[in-house]
Amino acid sequence: METARTSTTTGPVRGYVHGYSGREARRLGDQADALAGLLHDGTSYPAGSRVLEVGCGVGAQTVHLVSRSPGAQLTAVDLSPASLDQARARVAASSPAARVEWRVGDLHDLPFPDGAFDHLFVCFVLEHLPDPRAALAGLRRVLRPGGTVTVIEGDHGSAFFHPDSAHARAVIAHQVALQAAAGGDALVGRRLAPLLAAAGYAGIEVGPRTVYADGSRPALARAFTRDTFTAMVEAVRDEAVAAGLATPGDWDRGIADLHRAAGPDGTFHYTFFKGVAVNPAD
């Protein structure tokens, strides 16, 4: 969902939604604000606990980690120095007193000793990885036995809406196809529980976090249906057309139909999944 997190991957460069422009960074920030309550509810780390945000990107979630766990010792790692610069600036603006350790690093080869952290936080990262199971398994090295991992992902297969529209469903499917072609999985949310199990975690608890907007919630329809989900799909227009997945006309009609679902007579449904699991003592 939050596509700037592609910077944490080691796979092929992903042009399809790769954006470090100021506009993209703002969109990601707006998105995170709209979703923060939904996604971060239940995540608060004790004072003094050592927390690693894996793949912090431009800091869209980091600001919420900082505000909800002000006493935790937060480290944020990302493959992209440019993203880290933006993340640092974002946190400085929202929480000037916060102390975050920013580190450049690849989540597949993290620059931390074994068991360095009590908790890991991994949000909108797995969707971009060719082998999310291996990534989760590898993260256990830096997590102390008994420590927890929190994972949040969307699932574009959860998107449905009124009025229903074959064109709108098609543009979403094209986004899913482009992400798959780049080695990712926009449907990864439904797999969180089995992925965590296969990666060796215990005490796995995964639950849905659903966004539903209709005409009675116009602000949410704007913030999520239009400015988050539809904007995310819309961003891959050129790639989808270039790949021959859609004609410009069909694409634009699909996007228009998603906008209609954000209107006063429309409805829109999307499910994120949030999982927490424990790193067992071997």
Add this chain to the structure above:
Amino acid sequence: METARTSTTTGPVRGYVHGYSGREARRLGDQADALAGLLHDGTSYPAGSRVLEVGCGVGAQTVHLVSRSPGAQLTAVDLSPASLDQARARVAASSPAARVEWRVGDLHDLPFPDGAFDHLFVCFVLEHLPDPRAALAGLRRVLRPGGTVTVIEGDHGSAFFHPDSAHARAVIAHQVALQAAAGGDALVGRRLAPLLAAAGYAGIEVGPRTVYADGSRPALARAFTRDTFTAMVEAVRDEAVAAGLATPGDWDRGIADLHRAAGPDGTFHYTFFKGVAVNPAD
């Protein structure tokens, strides 16, 4: 979702999942028990209030209305005397002291005076109606101004699962197509809010009620994924094959894949929608 509610419709006879057999009635009862907490949470009517359950079918929801609103004056109406007999027996078995007024009647022409009720409860009924907006609008006649209607529906477009399977998606799509051919809409959940608005209700509040089951919740996976959702789809096998929608082999593979989603490595997601709205003074 709860298909015995077809008895409340006035449309063409629906053979595709019409079941008044003992086995079907038990399945519907099991389904309601598994879902009761999810669907009925928040629905409790004051003592003395006059409540009408519209399309009570075999009483799968009636037993929960009775237990959660023991002081309310509950009337239950259904088009089918046979269903009412089963509903009466079900309530007698679960709440021997309960007093419910059972009435045969068509929801499009209810045998009650204007404004006879303080609250209406309509669960798994709209999905079977050719014109759910008109039905909701017509119900306002028997609801006093200021009274509430509670509506609950599923949406088969919310079903997704792991492992993903084109065959499983196809059998669900066939069930949706058969229900549409019979004049219903298995995707009606997403439309609840606009339907209530178009029917003239006010103060509309609709929210998702999501079922998510994975390997950590084997009882829920059995009760919902396997014994409720998959059983409901499975029941239309003969109709789907006869209609040429699927070969027996493809059908059985789709069902097998849904069963796999109910297994230890599978996950399954489904969203119901529950709405409450007020009958405004004209």
